[in-house]
Amino acid sequence: MTTASGDVAVIGAGIVGAACAWRLTERGLKVVVLEQGSPGGGSTGKSAAGVRAQFTSATNILLSKHSIEEYASMPEAGYHPGGYLMLVPEAQWPAHQLAIDLQHRLGVPTERLTPDEAQKHAGFLPDGLGGCTFCSTDGSVDAHGLTMAYVNRARQAGARFLLDTQVTRIQRSGEVWQLTTPTGTVEAPLLVNASGAWAGEVGALAGLDIPVHPARRMVFTTGPLKLPRPLPMIFDLASGVWLRSEGERIILGRADPADTGWREGMDWDWLEPTLEAAMTRFPWLETASLDRRASWWGYYELTPDHQPIMGQMPGVDEWLNVCGFSGHGVMQAAASARVIAQEALGETPFIDISPLRYERFSHMQHDVTDIQV
Known part of the structure; x- marks a missing residue:
């Protein structure tokens, strides 16, 4: 039939x-x-729904740039240009400066920041960083x-x-x-x-x-926090930790390279290494509580x-x-x-x-x- x-x-x-x-x-x-x-x-x-054009290749930059522009024109997208802050280790900083030049040529307004200048977006320890990048048109969507x-x-x-x-x-x-x-x-x-x-x-x-192939990813959610300002999406390239504000809360995660295949459910054993890496860069997270019921997991599709x-x-x-x-x-x-x-x-x-x-x-x-x- x-x-x-x-x-x-x-x-x-x-x-x-x-x-x-x-x-x-x-x-x-x-x-x-x-x-x-x-x-x-x-x-x-199950996505954390971040959108960014800060990539190292022209193809990826343009795919994201044109997508973000379309989302910005759609009321249903819930596009929030809260920005994306990259914390870049010293060894990776030269390559990232070349990527910024490419992003500029393709119309992406990425800023070069020193770790001190980047403190205006979020408080963090600058140990081992060569520099930071921030793009105001990056952000998140629904x-x-x-x-x-x-x-x-x-x-x-x-x-x-x-x-x-x-x-x-x-x-x-x-x-x-x-x-x-x-x-x-x-x-x-x-x-x-x-x-x-x-x-x-x-x-x-x-x-x-x-x-x-599938790879499981965790998104951990804190309880409400009193922060001086909402956090943009922040990615610490040294540890692989990412975090951003979600209302009064913070969502954060870190990829476990061994967590591949069709595994289901929250991996609470991954919470401790994630928080340990996160608090090394963001010690203020020590005051945060964790909302287990608001945390979730989903699949990446990896090549x-x-x-x-x-x-x-x-x-x-x-x-x-x-x-x-x-x-x-x-x-x-x-x-x-x-x-x-x-x-x-x-x-x-x-x-x-x-x-x-x-x-x-x-x-x-x-x-x-x-x-x-």
């Missing part, structure tokens, strides 16, 4: 898949979206609100969403993809894999090796080089990947969707995604990896 058919089948209705659905329908294509749960119910809804805005725009443009619908088999039959689900088959000539942490498993259903996979799957007819964002999905979804719509129509993407295409895994020559968070 054929449940639905269209020009494009999008797998995944997180923020990336929802944005793709809108941009594809906007270009006149008939789109069917398959989502195993609810829109934004996977990694998107990831769930954004996703639902894209879903609504896509539906209004004619997209069909099949929710609570898991894809169990994928095969190419003639000129169409056939996607088997528990309720029937969806057919479309073009498939877009926007399934986040599940992207590798979706590829495997079609016999494809897409190197995306071997922590960069997304975008564009045509080599050697496979009409299969586009837009996955593996490694913590950058929310901040780059808007521009990525525009790129995928252009790719689907055979146009040259408005951002050069050559460094993010699947073909790079044949040699894996990456000397600089853009940081997560």
